[in-house]
Amino acid sequence: MSSKTNPGNFFEDFQIGQVLRHATPRTVTTGDVALYTALYGSRFAVQSADSFAKSVGYSSAPVDDLLIFHIIFGKSVPDVSLNAVANLGYAECRFLRPVFPGESLYAISEVIGRKENSNGKTGVVYVRTRGFNQDDAEVLNFVRWVMVRKRDETSPAPEPVVPELAASVPVTALGLAAPLIPTQFWNRHLSGSPHRFDDYGVGEKIDHADGMTVEEAEHQLATRLYQNTAKVHFNQHAESAGRFGRRLIYGGHVMSIARALSFNGLGNAFHIAAINGGRHVAPLFAGGTVYAWSEILEASVLPQRADVGALRIRTRATCDLPCTEFPVADGAPGQPGVILDLDYWALIPI
């Protein structure tokens, strides 16, 4: 390997408190928004139209929350997970400001935990990644943890540090990225749903009904759009000799499909305010068809604002398995079953 190329960090390279200044700032444009629509077919009115966004208090249509997440996540890959065996989980993900086309984003991560695995070959690294705009205003903040290879299996295990992470983002921390919504102007015909905060009950389950088959070209376009360089998504020549013999689809691609499908049943849940946790419980491969269903875990008013409430939603996405029966069991690679288990807070007009 040339000294000029990035070998990525190995487990031993991560130190508690270490700050990773990620490369490749990125201006988000209406071009990215159009591609995001073409990739997922999302139909939430706030993100789809300036006219609707303005009618409910935004200056113009904000960029889809998950597009921001994927871009910031992608920046962290070369420094955090180039040598990752697995992307284990997310927590405490908060959307702090709306992002509009024309803004330039960059990302910084801090190492907040590390723990060697008992096999001595790998370890788990925890980082808090923060995304900022061109004015250094923070737009996103989340923790993720990944399993990373050790460079040298004989190197001694460091003292384990495992951060305490909130099981869910407190409702007091929600809503910073949404303006006050004049809900009397929320047009249910244009938004595509008559259902508001009070219409959803805790424990309610919603089958999002539709399914979407993923092609290799699609997930590659998506993952490159996010400038995510994880090798497993792009290189069939190498992967054909790998664990599955196939390219793995970026887990965030599944998140965005599930979110887009969830419009059918959650059409007014216009903004992801926080992601409490997420697990990619099985890999998705091209040719698989993604379905999704959701359960309402909590419904909470927000302090100091009466325009919107927060629904805590657990969305499971499946591969090749319709969700009429609300499947919960973890799937297995290449088999019909659950592939994503996502726990998030969405805002919805009261």
Next chain:
Amino acid sequence: MSSKTNPGNFFEDFQIGQVLRHATPRTVTTGDVALYTALYGSRFAVQSADSFAKSVGYSSAPVDDLLIFHIIFGKSVPDVSLNAVANLGYAECRFLRPVFPGESLYAISEVIGRKENSNGKTGVVYVRTRGFNQDDAEVLNFVRWVMVRKRDETSPAPEPVVPELAASVPVTALGLAAPLIPTQFWNRHLSGSPHRFDDYGVGEKIDHADGMTVEEAEHQLATRLYQNTAKVHFNQHAESAGRFGRRLIYGGHVMSIARALSFNGLGNAFHIAAINGGRHVAPLFAGGTVYAWSEILEASVLPQRADVGALRIRTRATCDLPCTEFPVADGAPGQPGVILDLDYWALIPI
């Protein structure tokens, strides 16, 4: 099915005079334009370059007419054709204003006809769909009719209402979406064709020569870009048990391919002023190669303007069948043959 998800309308749900206010307004951007170019490779100079558009009287490059059509059409799908068996035809489609990047579009339909089929299982529904911009100015108006399933086969047949539809849009209704063209500035080198209105004769046939193979990822990207949610286009898992065992390609995708191919022979026919009728005579599947040819049905000057004339063009698109012999017979699913029969008015400098 949860009460929160959209089951779509069945035949019994449509009432004459009923107004359907469609969801998901949409801001059209230069991102959409770029994707449209990437999907079809269209080369009409007016839509391709602000510089050319300005030189012939536009304020900037207008959005491709069919992109507007697809977006407005897509909005009507959840309310009109989610339970459609077939999209039977179009008529009286008029483009009323140019649309420029940055405009936000929405759509409303009115039910103008319904007639139960003799099998008692389905019926035909006629709607007039209108597209508007953010200022409520009408940009598009067309009729389409679809075959829709009945919810309950025992429900009584309503009194049939079949609207009278014009065989073609009258020339007096053409041209509202095009500014006056200072034709002395129409640069034939930049437009890519020396042929003007007078160069085309009624009865003239043009083989557009080129062919374009369609991939699954391409038509899925296109159809999602239009936020068209018809299930048959996206879900291989469900379609593998369906009529053809495959995903059906959105018929509008074929229209756009045929229009893009038609540049080779109709390079100065810069604007679709109206669609008189269209039939998708056979389905297209991924892997098929689309060819097209056109016949000039009429050539008409326009009242009150001497800058452009109108060519009434019948374009047939085929699958896996070059058009050197100008094929006319309807194709069959998955067989080489005609798949689209489109009758439209295009404007061209005099």
Next chain:
Amino acid sequence: MSSKTNPGNFFEDFQIGQVLRHATPRTVTTGDVALYTALYGSRFAVQSADSFAKSVGYSSAPVDDLLIFHIIFGKSVPDVSLNAVANLGYAECRFLRPVFPGESLYAISEVIGRKENSNGKTGVVYVRTRGFNQDDAEVLNFVRWVMVRKRDETSPAPEPVVPELAASVPVTALGLAAPLIPTQFWNRHLSGSPHRFDDYGVGEKIDHADGMTVEEAEHQLATRLYQNTAKVHFNQHAESAGRFGRRLIYGGHVMSIARALSFNGLGNAFHIAAINGGRHVAPLFAGGTVYAWSEILEASVLPQRADVGALRIRTRATCDLPCTEFPVADGAPGQPGVILDLDYWALIPI
């Protein structure tokens, strides 16, 4: 063939000094930029973010150099290479001005050479193609030569004219498209590389490590985005009876993949100032995985500016062959091996 369609030029049609005014001017937008990112995953900071570009002297992020090249190249195809058997080479390609989203480009070529092949069936045509913006300012200038079919094999061979072409663009001609870079503000964390001009040595070889598999949908989207109409890229129905039985991938697609991969090792080489030469030594087909490696051929300061230096880089791209061993032998169709041999000048901060 109808008299209305473009049959393309045959060898006999090209006259020395002939000027070809190409069709379809094109406004480049942030939509094109987003698609370019989605197609290649390019990560050079100057082109990725307005914020970074401004910090180093640009008014905003310029459009990727190769995107400009592909667009201008594409315009020349209908007049130069529609009947080409092969695209033989490039030379003297200079980027003369940065292009920013919103600019409208057009192209003109001049025939500067022609030489019939000894088989009497084909000949080589040399053209100098120039790209301009909406203000008629020249943005790109390059020579390419193609092998073109004769219309009539019995037509006499013209007197051969073969232009003298520079083996490489002189350093005095480099840098016109880059502003003066205040290198003290060049942020190595954001740019993704600590390596500057002085860190590279002549003869140094860099394996860019990563590989990218190409899908049919991807190269078709790319080539249509460039409005390149060469038939071999799009028509599987015709190509299945052709030389390879498959669609050929536009050679420029490989150039862009190789350039994007080269970020890993050349992250600060932010601008292609010139292309000295390029050969597509073997065709690429969908399903192939592209790797790349580079060798530093020269390192030169630029006259009259001390902010950036120029690296002359020879990049070879391979198909299905990792570049750890720096392969050099020309590949063969469909076999693992070298497919592109590109010689260019890149600017990099001193």
